[in-house]
Amino acid sequence: MRFSIAFVSWLLPATALATSNSRVLKRANDTDYVLKKGPLDTPWTEKVGTNPWPEYPRPQLQRSDWKNLNGVWRYKNASAGDDKSPPSGVVLPEPVLVPFCLESALSGVMGSHNIWSWYQTTFDVPSSWTAGNRVILNFGAVDYEATVFINGNQTTFHRGGYWSFNVDVTDYLSANGTNELLVFVYDPTDKDNIQIPLGKQTLDPSHIFYTPCSGIWQTVWLESTPVEHVTQLDLSADMNGEVNMTVHTSSNSSTLVQITIYEPHSTDIKATARGRTNGAFQFNVESPKLWSPSSPTLYNITVKVGSDTIQSYIGFRTISHGVINGVNRPLLNGEFIFLFGTLDQGFWPDGIYTPPSREAMIFDLQTLKNVGYNMLRKHIKVETALFYQACDELGLMLIQDMPSLRPSVPVGPALGDCQVKTQPVANAESQAEFDRQLAILIEQHKSYPSIITWVIYNEGWGQAHDRTHPEFQLTDLVRSLDPTRLIDSVTGWFDFGAGDFHDNHHYPDPQCGTPWYSIQSTPYDYKRIAFQGEFGGIGHNVSEDHLWKVQKAINEINGTYEIDANLDVWNERAHFLLSELRGQIEKYDCSGAVWTQTTDVEGEVNGMLTYDRRLNRMDQVQWKRDIQALYDTAAARAANSTTVMQMADTLEGL
Structure with missing residues (x-):
């Protein structure tokens, strides 16, 4: 798809990559991906196809205008320092299915010792998205370090294999409508004397330590946001109905927040509230049904900040500990729960x-x-x-x-x-x-x-x-x-x-x-x-x-x-x-x-x-x-x- 004229007006001029990107697009969507034969499969392995994890990936901060970038990308093994010369406009040699670890059969690579790697795909921004909005690129998780390039320009660097991150890529988008995304990944796992958070991963699996996971292993997606938009929601709701909320935004200013809470599994309104962004505020909800293992009640909520509307949910419950008949016990909603x-x-x-x-x-x-x-x-x-x-x-x-x-x-x-x-x-x-x-x-x-x-x-x-x-x-x-x-x-x-x-x-x-x-x-x-x-x-x-x-x-x-x-x-x-x-x-x-x-x-x-x-x-x-x-x-x-x-x-x- 191409941008509308109104949308193009606020982008940077087309880069020299425009011609080569069209060639990349053709290859990025081809069908040379093949599921590898791994040491073991599951009943779902053959059902994955080339459109994995299509669900909206961030349920506590959902937007309506989004685009899933999972699927067949291009890949090649790399070396230290290769990020200084990104292979922009050059089709990478191998297919890889995102978001599966490079070591996995589902990735189509099933490699080992994937210390440095390049990922490549292309994308269009939907023309239906609101003109003047920002385009945010989101990663669920990349293990371990990720350097992200859009149309040959480095846009962000992230360290940590378990954490989500994003970057506003609006100013790097190409006016011809086709954009190249490159990700350079470094994942040392337990190489040499390196000491990083890695859990049970090891380059040399042995009994209670397992095959590592390198590269993109959670969903990648785009979304359209207003210039001032919500970046994070901090939510807690206790057994007494008190909600404590912080709505973080891109501007870090104090702006009106409008909250609507709905009855479970309903569009009926349970409560409404107001607050200000970028600082904690509290409000009460009368007689909420509490969350527990026997009754996991959740309430959907809508959060509005200016022209940004977010869908989320909360559960009312209190975690604490206290002495019950002389014994220090964990408490859920004031009661001991084993x-x-x-x-x-x-x-x-x-x-x-x-x-x-x-x-x-x-x-x-x-x-x-x-x-x-x-x-x-x-x-x-x-x-x-x-x-x-x-x-x-x-x-x-x-x-x-x-x-x-x-x-x-x-x-x-x-x-x-x-x-x-x-x-x-x-x-x-x-x-x-x-x-x-x-x-x-x-x-x-x-x-x-x-x-x-x-x-x-x-x-x-x-x-x-x-x-x-x-x-x-x-x-x-x-x-x-x-x-x-x-x-x-x-x-x-x-x-x-x-x-x-x-x-x-x-x-x-x-x-x-x-x-x-x-x-x-x-x-x-x-x-x-x-x-x-x-x-x-x-x-x-x-x-x-x-x-x-x-x-x-x-x-x-x-x-x-x-x-x-x-x-x-x-x-x-x-x-x-x-x-x-x-x-x-x-x-x-x-x-x-x-x-x-x-x-x-x-x-x-x-x-x-x-x-x-x-x-x-x-x-x-x-x-x-x-x-x-x-x-x-x-x-x-x-x-x-x-x-x-x-x-x-x-x-x-x-």
């Missing part, structure tokens, strides 16, 4: 970090919800905004980890049973970058009702131990950015007392709030919430049909904490371990637990589901009964203070 969920890695055999589709992503969540899980621990990874929306809608509470730095010590229950490359936090620069990105995690995700807890460090990975413990300062940072949630400062090991949780990891049996503990753990601190951050992890080997067909991964299956002979035994062992957890809830102070894990991942075979999502290991009748028994026992335990007070007195005397 938190029980899976360790959710978020890896896929066909898309690595990116699920093949929204349908596939929700399949995992619904499978867990169906047997009674009320929570997930999103394990050292950040997901697409549509994942958090799905948890909001399904009523799955989220414990959200900060993606970790590389382990600074060997990992495993005995400090050394798993051989991985480790790298200490060697300098202030790597710590400062981790701190900066932790703040981005909070700022970009604090408006989702389903997130109830932030995790800073996992098992000491990237946690400095040879100086003042950074988790205390970072806990204060997180609290200042978001005072509405709990903080699990250190999940697992190296706990020196920061945060709201005393969080123990132990496999396969739990040690949750108990008067005994194991190596790497610490004695239960009754002044904080007793939590089992990881346990279970029991494995069940499967036929080759369901395995990640990489020989090294298959060879490492026996590294699983426990292998059970068949599914009957696996379910029997699960029942035994859940019964043991129930006993600790009944007798001691356990307030929540995380079962490892949602799915198998590569060489791990300890999931509720196999890695291909084709086999559900759970005896669902048994699992529903056992999970409900945890909730029932916790409710009964909260009404009985005798045991806990005896234990508290004992610990006080130590």
